[in-house]
Amino acid sequence: MNIVLLGATKGMGRALARLCAENGDRLFLLGRDAEDLERSQADLSARSGAASVVGRALCDLEQTETFQTALAQAKQTLGHVDAVVVTAALFGTQEELEADSVLTERVLRTNFVNTVLFCEAAKRVLLAQGGGILCVFGSVAGDRARKKVVLYGASKAGLAAYLEGLDYKHHADGLRVICVRPGFVKTGMTAGLSPPPFAGEPEHVAKEVRAALLHPRPVVYTPQIWQWVMLAIDHLPKAVMRRLHF
Amino acid sequence: MRQKTQMKGWGGVSEMGEQRLSEDLEQGSMGMPLSRGLGRSYGDSSLAGTATPKAICTVLADRILSFEESTGLLCAEAGLSLYELNRIFLPRCFFVPVTPGTQFVTLGGMVASDVHGKNHHVAGCFGEHVLQLRLRLGDGRIVVCSETENPDLFRATIGGMGLTGHILEVTFRMQKIPTPWIYQESEQVPNLDKMLAALSDAAEHFPMTMAWIDCLKKGDGMGRGVIFRGRWATREEAPKQSPKPKFRLSVPFQFPSWAMAEPVVRMFNAAIYHTHVPKVKKGIVSPESFFYPLDAIRDWNRIYGKNGFTQHQAVLPATGGHAAVRRFLELLTSLSAASFLCVIKDCGEQGKGLLSFPMRGTSIAIDLPMRDDTQAHIDRLNEAVIREGGRIYLTKDALTSAQDFAAMEPRLSAFQHMRDVWDPERKLHSAQSIRLFGDRP
Numbered sequence: 001m002n003i004v005l006l007g008a009t010k011g012m013g014r015a016l017a018r019l020c021a022e023n024g025d026r027l028f029l030l031g032r033d034a035e036d037l038e039r040s041q042a043d044l045s046a047r048s049g050a051a052s053v054v055g056r057a058l059c060d061l062e063q064t065e066t067f068q069t070a071l072a073q074a075k076q077t078l079g080h081v082d083a084v085v086v087t088a089a090l091f092g093t094q095e096e097l098e099a100d101s102v103l104t105e106r107v108l109r110t111n112f113v114n115t116v117l118f119c120e121a122a123k124r125v126l127l128a129q130g131g132g133i134l135c136v137f138g139s140v141a142g143d144r145a146r147k148k149v150v151l152y153g154a155s156k157a158g159l160a161a162y163l164e165g166l167d168y169k170h171h172a173d174g175l176r177v178i179c180v181r182p183g184f185v186k187t188g189m190t191a192g193l194s195p196p197p198f199a200g201e202p203e204h205v206a207k208e209v210r211a212a213l214l215h216p217r218p219v220v221y222t223p224q225i226w227q228w229v230m231l232a233i234d235h236l237p238k239a240v241m242r243r244l245h246f
Numbered sequence: 247m248r249q250k251t252q253m254k255g256w257g258g259v260s261e262m263g264e265q266r267l268s269e270d271l272e273q274g275s276m277g278m279p280l281s282r283g284l285g286r287s288y289g290d291s292s293l294a295g296t297a298t299p300k301a302i303c304t305v306l307a308d309r310i311l312s313f314e315e316s317t318g319l320l321c322a323e324a325g326l327s328l329y330e331l332n333r334i335f336l337p338r339c340f341f342v343p344v345t346p347g348t349q350f351v352t353l354g355g356m357v358a359s360d361v362h363g364k365n366h367h368v369a370g371c372f373g374e375h376v377l378q379l380r381l382r383l384g385d386g387r388i389v390v391c392s393e394t395e396n397p398d399l400f401r402a403t404i405g406g407m408g409l410t411g412h413i414l415e416v417t418f419r420m421q422k423i424p425t426p427w428i429y430q431e432s433e434q435v436p437n438l439d440k441m442l443a444a445l446s447d448a449a450e451h452f453p454m455t456m457a458w459i460d461c462l463k464k465g466d467g468m469g470r471g472v473i474f475r476g477r478w479a480t481r482e483e484a485p486k487q488s489p490k491p492k493f494r495l496s497v498p499f500q501f502p503s504w505a506m507a508e509p510v511v512r513m514f515n516a517a518i519y520h521t522h523v524p525k526v527k528k529g530i531v532s533p534e535s536f537f538y539p540l541d542a543i544r545d546w547n548r549i550y551g552k553n554g555f556t557q558h559q560a561v562l563p564a565t566g567g568h569a570a571v572r573r574f575l576e577l578l579t580s581l582s583a584a585s586f587l588c589v590i591k592d593c594g595e596q597g598k599g600l601l602s603f604p605m606r607g608t609s610i611a612i613d614l615p616m617r618d619d620t621q622a623h624i625d626r627l628n629e630a631v632i633r634e635g636g637r638i639y640l641t642k643d644a645l646t647s648a649q650d651f652a653a654m655e656p657r658l659s660a661f662q663h664m665r666d667v668w669d670p671e672r673k674l675h676s677a678q679s680i681r682l683f684g685d686r687p
Contacts, residue, residue, distance in 0.1 A: 010269050043309035046320075047334050188306050191267035192251075 001213065002078040004071070006030040006059060006118065007088025009040040011187035012137065012209075015202035016087065017044055019210050021052035028074040029053055031088070032060035054078065061088050061114050062106070067121045075125050083133035083213055084122040086115060091189045097151045104151055111155035116162050123166065123175060131174020133216055135209070136163055140181050140221070143230050148246055167218050176216035180209055183226030196246070198225050253301060256547055257288040258554020258616065259644050261677070263299025271307040271324060275382045275412035278302040280676050282408075283325060283352030287359065288557045289644030291407050295677025296687055302412065304354050310334075311415065318420040319377070324354030324413045336426040336533060337488040343375040343421045347589075349538050354413040359641040360405030360599040364454035364476070364537070364591070371597040371604060373404030376418045381411030384673035388414070402664040405599030407640055409665060409674050409683075425484035428454075428536040430476040430529060434522040438469025438575060442568050442608070445592045448475040454536075460515040461588035461612055462508070464579045469572075471590070472522050479530050489532035496544040503551040506615045508582060550615050557642040558624055559611035560631045561593055561604055570634045571608050577630050578612065583623050585612040601661050603639040611642065621645050628654070640678065651682045658683070 001020070008017035008029050017027060021044040031037045041053040055077040059070035075081055090107045097104045119134060126132035141149040142156030160179055167177040184190060184199040200223035208222040221227035236244070254260040265282075268274030275281060280301045282292035294301050304325030311321045318340060328349040331342060346361040355361075360373040369375075378392040379400060389411070391400035403410045431452075435441045441457055448455040452475040459471030504510070540546055547555065562570045571590075578588075589611045593604040614620050624645040631638060637654045638646060652658055662683065665672065675685040 014269075039309050039311060042311050046310040046313040049315075049338060188267055188269045191306075194251075 001025045001082040002028075002080055003213070004028045004030060004074040004078070004081055004084045004122075006061070006084075006086045007137075008044075008085075009033070009036045011087065011189055012182060012185060012202045012205050013085070013087030014040065015206035016085065016209055018047055019203075019206040021045070021048040021050075023210070024048070024050070025052065026078060027053045028078050029056040030059035030070050030074065031056070032058060032062070034058060061090075061110050061118060064114055064117050067118050071121055071125050075129075080129060081125060081132055083135055084126065085135045085209075085213075086118065086122075087137045089115065089137065091152060093193070094148050094150055094152070107152060108155050111152070112158040115159055119162070119166070123170065126175055127170065127173055131176070133176045133178060133213060134163075134166070135178040135180060135213060135216075137180045137182065138163070140183050140226055140230050143181065144233050144236075144241075146233075146241070146246060147244070164218070177218060178212055178216050178220055179218060180205075180212070180220045180222060181226070181230075182222050183229065185223075198223065198229055200226075253282065253293055253299065254285055255289050255292060255644065256286050257556045257644055258547065258550070258552075259290050259293065259677075261293050261295070261299045263294060263301065266300070266302045267306055268302065269306045271302070271304060271412065271414045272382065272388065274302045274307075275414070276386065278412065279674055280408055281324070281354060281358075281412045283355040284327060284350050286348055286351050286355065287641045288555075289640075289642060290677035290681065291359075291640060291643075292355075293677040295675070295680045304352055304413075307414075308352075313420075318422055319417065320420050321378075321415060321417040322353055323415055324352060324357075326353050327351065328353075328356065332533070333491070335420060339423050339426060340420040341423045341426075341533070342372070343419060344369050344372040345537050347538060348541055349534075350541065353416045353418075354408075357404060357413055357416055358406060358408040360597060360602040361641075362593070362604050364456045364474075366604055367449045367455065367592060367594040368453045370594060371405070371599060371602055372418070373599045373602060374597050375421075376404065376416060378417040379403055379413055380415035382414055383411045384669035384671065398664060399668055401598050402600045402661060402668075404597070405602035406661070407601070407676065407678065409676065409679055410668055411674065423478045425479050425481055426488050426533060427479040427484040427530050428476045428533055429479045429483055430474060430531045430536055431526060432472055432474045432522065433526045434471075434519065435473055436470050437467055438572060439568060441469050441471060441473065441590070442571060442592075444473045445590070445608075448473060449592055451475070453477050456589060456591040458518070459575075459588050459590055460519050461575070461578050461585055462512050462515055462582065463519075468579055469575055470519060471588075472519065474536075476531075476536055483530055485530070489534060492532075492534055492542055494542060494544045497546055497548040499548065500552045501549045503553060503615070506550055506555075511585065550613075553616040555613050555615045556620065556624070556644045557611055557613050558627050559603075559609060559639040559642045560627065560636050561607050561609040561639075562631070562634045562636040563605060563607040564592075566607070566634050570636075571610070574610060574627075574630055574634065577626065578610075581623050581626065583612070583614050583620075585614060587611075587613045600664065601640070601655075601657060603637065603641075605637070607636065609639075611639075625650070640682075643678070643682075646682065648682050648684060 007013040037056040057070040139156040141153035163179040251265040307323040307325035454476045457473040596605040628650040679685045
């Protein structure tokens with residue numbers, strides 16, 4: 001597969017990129033830090049024993065003007081783009097966000113407005129070549145609002161709604177939209193938070209997401225058990241949600 | 247607010263503190279007193295030991311930055327685990343030049359402990375194969391060191407227990423191997439003299455040797471056990487495919503303390519010895535089962551229960567001959583300190599690391615459950631080590647006294663001098679350096 005990855009230098013994106021590289025995929029890396037991209041490119045190629053990463057370009061979710069050029073470069077290098085995967089996002093705990101309105105705006109803007117704008121640009125590239133996969137990482141925090149993720153969850157809920165609509169509108173045109181909804185996964189992003197039951201490893205997420213790239217479906221909970229965890233949480237009455245502290 | 251995390255040594259010593267996890271070691275190590283990897287050192291060397299413990303955990307910094315197929319040269323971030331290296335490179339017929347007895351260690355930890363393995367008599371420690379290190383010093387500077395650039399810092403960092411700087415990147419040479427399989431022989435040996443003779447004989451013919459001994463057996467059978475010798479299998483001997491990763495059993499909970507009581511271990515040890523039939527076994531085995539038999543059981547440290555355990559590993563100089571080993575084993579068996587893991591190995595020459603553990607002689611390692619008398623046992627063993635002119639392995643140690651350590655380690659002042667040069671304020675320290683090197687808590 002020819003895959004464009006935004007956010008492959010860290011966390012779940014890093015694990016996914018490694019799995020793809022080891023399985024012989026051709027990758028194009030997008031990210032905001034040139035040196036970081038270069039180090040990940042070296043890592044992926046060393047691990048696969050081949051030149052898995054065919055190119056890289058600067059692309060910052062916080063700077064919308066970088067989207068088009070970066071995607072065009074990826075398209076030109078890869079030829080055909082089978083999938084665009086977005087794992088990049090910003091995170092802040094509810095306390096951090098409440099204490100800092102500037103950070104709140106950054107998180108909301110990056111995770112919702114700018115990610116949607118990036119997807120729009122990616123969608124155009126994919127549709128122009130007759131279709132492809134757009135795989136975007138949301139979060140289970142976007143499924144049901146909770147006390148601990150009021151703001152972060154809202155940004156991911158908006159993104160999920162957008163992706164759902166995109167799937168309805170362009171499925172017939174060959175666009176396959178995947179909204180990945182990871183549960184709690186132990187990465188640098190969640191370091192310092194105490195892991196709840198069913199916390200997953202990035203390598204496990206990578207396996208399930210790569211399987212979804214081979215057989216696309218609109219919503220992927222990962223680790224899979226979170227589908228059932230969220231089913232239970234979705235059905236909790238509001239009165240209970242007000243009392244719970246998660 | 248960051249939550250407090252429990253940081254633990256493999257033997258069970260622990261502290262609650264702030265463990266920072268970051269993909270970016272350069273940033274994450276800023277202002278931190280200590281780096282820690284996978285927490286496999288047995289004692290307190292990966293703990294901070296201060297009133298408000300802090301450490302940067304390196305495991306997320308695990309990128310390979312370059313690998314040269316023709317030379318085997320590999321440069322990687324310090325948090326890369328040996329498990330990953332093996333997974334990636336064994337099928338490509340490359341292996342680390344030196345491996346410890348577990349693959350759940352990081353490159354940074356392998357340098358800081360200057361790990362040794364079954365091939366010490368031919369390959370030396372891991373540090374012998376390291377070409378360059380990138381460090382963050384206590385004062386915040388980032389420096390590169392090697393045999394030609396800051397060589398004094400380089401030698402102090404190899405085996406320096408992370409006290410000279412945060413190891414950010416490691417460059418070392420991987421070894422090309424003929425196949426990813428091991429030809430192994432194991433043989434039942436009835437007593438100590440025969441065991442020591444078997445070890446030196448095996449060292450002549452095999453690049454990898456070690457022996458397990460029953461350290462509860464006294465009298466004529468003292469030192470009986472099983473010797474293992476091996477080499478990489480040739481293409482003709484080895485199966486065509488690469489070995490598959492093994493399914494790992496797990497110890498799901500802490501065992502009760504009687505699980506490691508003396509009668510149980512005595513039976514267990516006798517069983518291992520007597521069930522080794524025929525007397526000599528030969529065959530092709532996977533590197534995983536040859537190098538890392540204990541990795542097959544995840545969380546095996548839990549068999550020691552909630553009190554945990556410690557390991558005493560000492561090397562006795564070759565100048566003392568078989569008699570020194572005999573004296574030490576006599577002491578060991580007289581203590582009847584139950585251990586089902588007692589490993590003996592003859593070491594080669596001392597390496598380049600300033601505080602590196604091995605020296606030419608015999609290394610003996612035993613696991614001891616933590617009990618009321620464990621401290622007394624360690625003190626008596628150390629007394630014997632000092633008498634024989636040997637020394638202990640810091641990576642395993644939790645209970646040695648500062649006085650005993652100073653008595654067995656003439657190189658300590660040279661090491662402290664290096665710290666005076668590179669970290670005069672002792673911004674870098676660990677619970678172990680507070681206990682043994684007189685650092686301020």
